[in-house]
Amino acid sequence: MRPFNISIVGATGVVGAELTRLLEVSPIPVNRLWLLASRNSAGRQVKFRDEICFVEPLDDIGDLETDIAFLCAGSAVSLEWAPRFAAQGALVIDNSNAFRMDPDVPLVVPQVNPSALSDRPRPGIVANPNCTTIQLVRAVRPLVTALDVHQIILATYQAASGAGRMGIDELRNGTRAALDGSSGPPAARFPVPLPFNVIPQVGDIDSEGGTLEERKLAQETRKILAMPDLRLTSSCVRVPVENGHSEAVYIEFEKPVRLEQVHQLLAQEAGVRLYADGIRKGYPTPRFLANPEDVHVGRVRVNPENPRGLWLWVVADNLQVGAALNALLIAQLAIANRVIEK
Numbered sequence: 001m002r003p004f005n006i007s008i009v010g011a012t013g014v015v016g017a018e019l020t021r022l023l024e025v026s027p028i029p030v031n032r033l034w035l036l037a038s039r040n041s042a043g044r045q046v047k048f049r050d051e052i053c054f055v056e057p058l059d060d061i062g063d064l065e066t067d068i069a070f071l072c073a074g075s076a077v078s079l080e081w082a083p084r085f086a087a088q089g090a091l092v093i094d095n096s097n098a099f100r101m102d103p104d105v106p107l108v109v110p111q112v113n114p115s116a117l118s119d120r121p122r123p124g125i126v127a128n129p130n131c132t133t134i135q136l137v138r139a140v141r142p143l144v145t146a147l148d149v150h151q152i153i154l155a156t157y158q159a160a161s162g163a164g165r166m167g168i169d170e171l172r173n174g175t176r177a178a179l180d181g182s183s184g185p186p187a188a189r190f191p192v193p194l195p196f197n198v199i200p201q202v203g204d205i206d207s208e209g210g211t212l213e214e215r216k217l218a219q220e221t222r223k224i225l226a227m228p229d230l231r232l233t234s235s236c237v238r239v240p241v242e243n244g245h246s247e248a249v250y251i252e253f254e255k256p257v258r259l260e261q262v263h264q265l266l267a268q269e270a271g272v273r274l275y276a277d278g279i280r281k282g283y284p285t286p287r288f289l290a291n292p293e294d295v296h297v298g299r300v301r302v303n304p305e306n307p308r309g310l311w312l313w314v315v316a317d318n319l320q321v322g323a324a325l326n327a328l329l330i331a332q333l334a335i336a337n338r339v340i341e342k
C-alpha cells in the first residue's frame with residue numbers, strides 16, 4: 001500500500017483530536033499529515049508517530065495534494081472546503097451535517113452499508129453520519145435485516161462532548177461552580193445549564209416542536225438501512241455525562257419476537273457487545289465503557305404487554321464509534337476498494 005497524504009480539518013477539536021490519535025495507531029501508511037484549524041490554533045504542536053506536526057490555519061493553505069481530507073470543523077467549513085478539496089483530487093470524508101442527505105453523497109457506516117462505497121462518489125465526498133445514528137444502526141442492523149419491523153421509537157441520552165470541546169468545558173466548569181455554590185458560567189453551548197440537569201433539547205426546536213437532531217436520526221437511519229419507509233421517531237435529550245451517548249430503543253416488529261433469537265442475532269454481530277444472561281454481566285453505562293470501539297447493548301427484553309415489542313439499551317462512545325472511528329473505517333474501506341485512486 002502506498003503512503004497517503006492526509007489532511008485533518010478541525011484537528012484541535014474533540015473529533016479531530018480523536019481522529020489524529022486513532023490514525024496514529026491505524027495501519028494506514030501516512031506520507032504527509034496536515035493538521036488544520038482556525039487561526040486561533042496556529043502553531044500548536046501535536047506529536048504524530050515519530051514527528052511533531054504544527055497546526056496550520058485552514059485559510060492559509062493552497063493546493064495540498066491531499067489524498068484523503070477529513071473534515072471535522074462543522075457544516076459551514078465543510079460547505080466551503082469539501083468541494084475545494086474534492087476539486088483538488090482528494091476523497092473527502094465529512095463529519096458534518098452538510099452533505100449527509102445529498103443523494104449523490106454516500107452516507108456510510110462500514111459495518112452496516114459498506115457497498116455504498118464500492119465506487120468513488122461523483123462529488124468526491126463521503127458523509128459520516130450523526131453520532132446517534134451510527135450507534136443505532138450498528139445495534140439494530142441484524143434485527144431489522146432478519147425480522148420485519150413495524151416501527152422504532154427511541155429516546156437518546158447524549159453526552160456533553162457531542163457539543164464539542166466547549167460542551168465538555170461548560171459541563172466541567174459549571175459542575176465545579178455548582179459544587180462551590182457559585183452561579184458559574186452562563187449556558188452557552190446548551191440552552192440551559194447542563195450540570196445536575198437533563199435538557200430535552202439537542203439542537204434548535206422547529207415549528208412542529210421537533211429538533212434537527214431528531215430529524216437527522218430518522219432520515220439518516222432510513223438512508224443507511226435503505227429502508228425509505230421505516231417509521232422512526234425519537235426524543236433527543238442532553239444529560240450531564242462527559243462522553244458516551246446512550247439510547248433507550250423500542251422496536252416493534254410485525255410478528256411476536258423471541259428473545260433467544262434476538263440474543264443470537266446480537267451476539268453474532270461483529271462490533272456489538274451484548275450484555276445478557278450467560279454472555280456478559282450487567283448492562284453498559286457511558287462512564288465505564290471498556291472497548292470504546294464497540295456498540296454496547298443491554299437490558300434486552302420483550303415487552304410483557306406486547307410480544308411484538310422489544311426494548312434495547314444501546315451505549316457507545318460518540319467521539320469514537322459516533323465520529324472519528326467511523327470516519328477512519330470509511331478511509332480504510334475506500335483504500336481497500338481502491339476508491340482513493342479512481
Ligand SMILES: NC(=O)c1ccc[n+]([C@@H]2O[C@H](COP(=O)([O-])OP(=O)(O)OC[C@H]3O[C@@H](n4cnc5c(N)ncnc54)[C@H](OP(=O)(O)O)[C@@H]3O)[C@@H](O)[C@H]2O)c1
Pocket residue numbers: 009010011012013014015016036037038039040041042058059071072073074075077095096097129130131161162163164165166318319322323
Ligand atoms: N462531538 C461529537 O460527538 C460529534 C459526533 C459526530 C459528528 N460531529 C461533527 O464533527 C465536527 C467537529 O465537531 P467537534 O465536536 O470536534 O467540535 P469542536 O470540538 O468544537 O471542534 C471544532 C474544530 O473546528 C475548528 N474550526 C472551527 N471553525 C473553523 C474555521 N473557520 N476554520 C478552520 N477550523 C475551524 C476548530 O478549530 P479551533 O480549535 O482553532 O477553533 C476545532 O478544531 C462537527 O461537524 C460535528 O457536528 C461531532
